[in-house]
Amino acid sequence: MDAAVEVEKLTKRYGDKRAVDAANFALYPGQLVGLLGPNGAGKTTTLGMLSGLIQPSSGTIRLFGQPLERRNGDLLRRVGLMPEVAAFYPYLSGRDNLRVMAATYGVDARQIDGLIEQVGLTENAHRPFKTYSQGMRQLLSLANALLGDPDLLLLDEPTNGLDPHGQQRVHNLLRELAARGKAILLSSHLLRDVEEICERVIIINRGRIVADGRLDDLLRASARILLRTTDDERALTLLSGADRPGWIGNIAVEDGRLVLQAAPEQAGELSAFLARHDIYPVELMPQRESLRSLFAEVTGETTDGRPGA
């Protein structure tokens, strides 16, 4: 099966600045992947390059097995982009805006009412765009991205400004679309979006991809157990020695405690291993990493731009 997207060493420079720096990743039909990163990380630039709007400085993009060239209309027809800021005609209704878009892109207008229904805009479709709330604008923009039933969806902050009901609706719709085989790349700084619906996340920071994997695996890899024992010195030697159990990753000493890279489920085995050497835990705290702390760890920031804890 061809990847919906395959990028190699994808780079965009603005002057001396690398907005995206040698990015490599692939995305397959049916995958719903979160592109996560702090402000200015390079998310919008990445989506812009994948949708043919921004010319890469170097590197390659293949969509559905074909190299993306800027004016390849047939290939770009398979891509639906929901930009960060939607631009519509202010005096036209939501429905009429979609009609104009459908006519511009040669898409069958009969699908418009179905799309309006899917995104939950039926009651407001007749109102002029300029009267729309931020959330309604987002929903219209999503409907617009879905025009023509594209196989690849590039969504820049799709649930920004939506109330919880709207968010849930969009989440359900995206899950349904992925189940129908669409490849979806969704940029967000809302960890909750990504945690709830994406199995895989790509984390980008200062233009570089710093993590890419199944969310479960990334979280498991960064899970830790904090430990104090009846003999920390000997425990440290044992747990970092050649005969230590294979499920223990790195070990460090932080704030007077041993910190082991290990899954929380291993806590029982850890005490049994230590007990076999006459060492007993006096404090043993498994810590399952949240996406929030993983994000802070790999980017050095929290998602609201404050320095990470």
Ligand SMILES: Nc1ncnc2c1ncn2[C@@H]1O[C@H](COP(=O)(O)OP(=O)(O)OP(=O)(O)O)[C@@H](O)[C@H]1O
């Ligand atoms: N046209 C441009 N000219 C110069 N610099 C740019 C341009 N577009 C983006 N940049 C810079 O490239 C970097 C990446 O920007 P980008 O918009 O891709 O980030 P982002 O992750 O989408 O951020 P946000 O979450 O704030 O939307 C930023 O430092 C930005 O200032």
